[in-house]
Amino acid sequence: MEKIAMLGGGSWATALTKILSENGNRVDWWLRAKDDVQHLLRTGHNPRYLSSILFDRQLVFPTTDLSDAVAEADWLVLAVPAAFVQPVLDKLGRDALRHKAGVVSAIKGMIPTRNVLVTDYVQERFRLPAAKLGVIAGPCHAEEVALEKQSYLTIGSPEAGLARGFCELLRCRYVQAHPAQDLDGIEYCAVMKNIIALTGGIAHGLGYGDNFLAVLVSNAVQEIGRFLRAISPQPRDLSASAYLGDLLVTAYSQFSRNRTFGSMIGRGYSVKSAQLEMNMVAEGYYAVKSIHELNRQLKVNMPITTAAYNILYERIAPAVELEILKEKLR
Ligand SMILES: NC(=O)C1=CN([C@@H]2O[C@H](COP(=O)(O)OP(=O)(O)OC[C@H]3O[C@@H](n4cnc5c(N)ncnc54)[C@H](OP(=O)(O)O)[C@@H]3O)[C@@H](O)[C@H]2O)C=CC1
Numbered sequence: 001m002e003k004i005a006m007l008g009g010g011s012w013a014t015a016l017t018k019i020l021s022e023n024g025n026r027v028d029w030w031l032r033a034k035d036d037v038q039h040l041l042r043t044g045h046n047p048r049y050l051s052s053i054l055f056d057r058q059l060v061f062p063t064t065d066l067s068d069a070v071a072e073a074d075w076l077v078l079a080v081p082a083a084f085v086q087p088v089l090d091k092l093g094r095d096a097l098r099h100k101a102g103v104v105s106a107i108k109g110m111i112p113t114r115n116v117l118v119t120d121y122v123q124e125r126f127r128l129p130a131a132k133l134g135v136i137a138g139p140c141h142a143e144e145v146a147l148e149k150q151s152y153l154t155i156g157s158p159e160a161g162l163a164r165g166f167c168e169l170l171r172c173r174y175v176q177a178h179p180a181q182d183l184d185g186i187e188y189c190a191v192m193k194n195i196i197a198l199t200g201g202i203a204h205g206l207g208y209g210d211n212f213l214a215v216l217v218s219n220a221v222q223e224i225g226r227f228l229r230a231i232s233p234q235p236r237d238l239s240a241s242a243y244l245g246d247l248l249v250t251a252y253s254q255f256s257r258n259r260t261f262g263s264m265i266g267r268g269y270s271v272k273s274a275q276l277e278m279n280m281v282a283e284g285y286y287a288v289k290s291i292h293e294l295n296r297q298l299k300v301n302m303p304i305t306t307a308a309y310n311i312l313y314e315r316i317a318p319a320v321e322l323e324i325l326k327e328k329l330r
């Protein structure tokens, strides 16, 4: 049995806790809301996300005490949305993670105050070698994990042993897990696919159809490829499921937060009202600002990201921006 500290109380933390605990591991689960912890302790269910899952209370230990959750863990899994994770990490002492087997980020977003990947922030703040870091990636929605639908995850880490070890913790009847060595590329791609799905949602909300979405997604693969070659050049096959699969599920799934959020923007909702109505976090809203700002230096041709940025941060009307974008797609 491994001991895992899970940070985050949303859908993905809930789904990962299900997989890890049902595989016989102990999960010390940090959630920010006291009421949610009390409900979990009392009933074994998370009241607000994937509440059908019943947790084994001999293996899952919910708490609001961050240090307590992390203290004895072999592994740390990060599943707080990127926009809110830095203040959580900053509560931990700089040496708190030194003796962990690994710190694995399940987050698909960037630290907004610094425009850096979550694993880069963790490495710098806790002075960890890259070999202690990993990401959980792949086309996998928490809602389908709750329903035990066949799913695939990729664990990216420069350290093959870490990636293989964490795959072992995740594999079960309905989850296949495979290791990969491209940490940065997988993490950047997971950030960017949210921007693409959000833009696809905007187009959908404006009345564009499947023909347009297919062209948008094809162009997105090229846009992601150009960006990855500029920021983290190394050979990689973007048709692998950790890249293309992740983009496709977010662009097309009924469960996608980013697509749903974009669709509301396309239908005329303000950012605030879309966020309030969703009650979940669309990472693409924050990611588009980070990627746009990073690209000021890189100057990669990124028409889809630029369109999303102009709509969400420059308040250009979605219909006007999509008219401009549609002339740039091939
Ligand atoms: N959902 C999925 O299928 C997948 C998600 N991911 C990634 O996992 C990460 C977590 O997302 P997910 O679990 O989906 O989140 P959800 O959208 O399901 O839930 C939102 C989470 O964000 C927290 N939150 C909201 N506002 C704040 C705030 N102001 N400060 C601190 N926390 C806040 C909520 O806490 P509270 O409940 O206390 O309000 C809740 O835990 C993201 O990076 C996402 O991209 C990756 C793969 C799959």
Ligand SMILES: O=C(CO)COP(=O)(O)O
Pocket (backbone or CB within 6 Å): 108, 138, 139, 140, 141, 194, 197, 246, 249, 250, 251, 253, 255, 256, 257, 258, 259
């Ligand atoms: O990253 C995710 C699934 O892989 C979750 O984001 P979406 O809900 O927008 O798809």
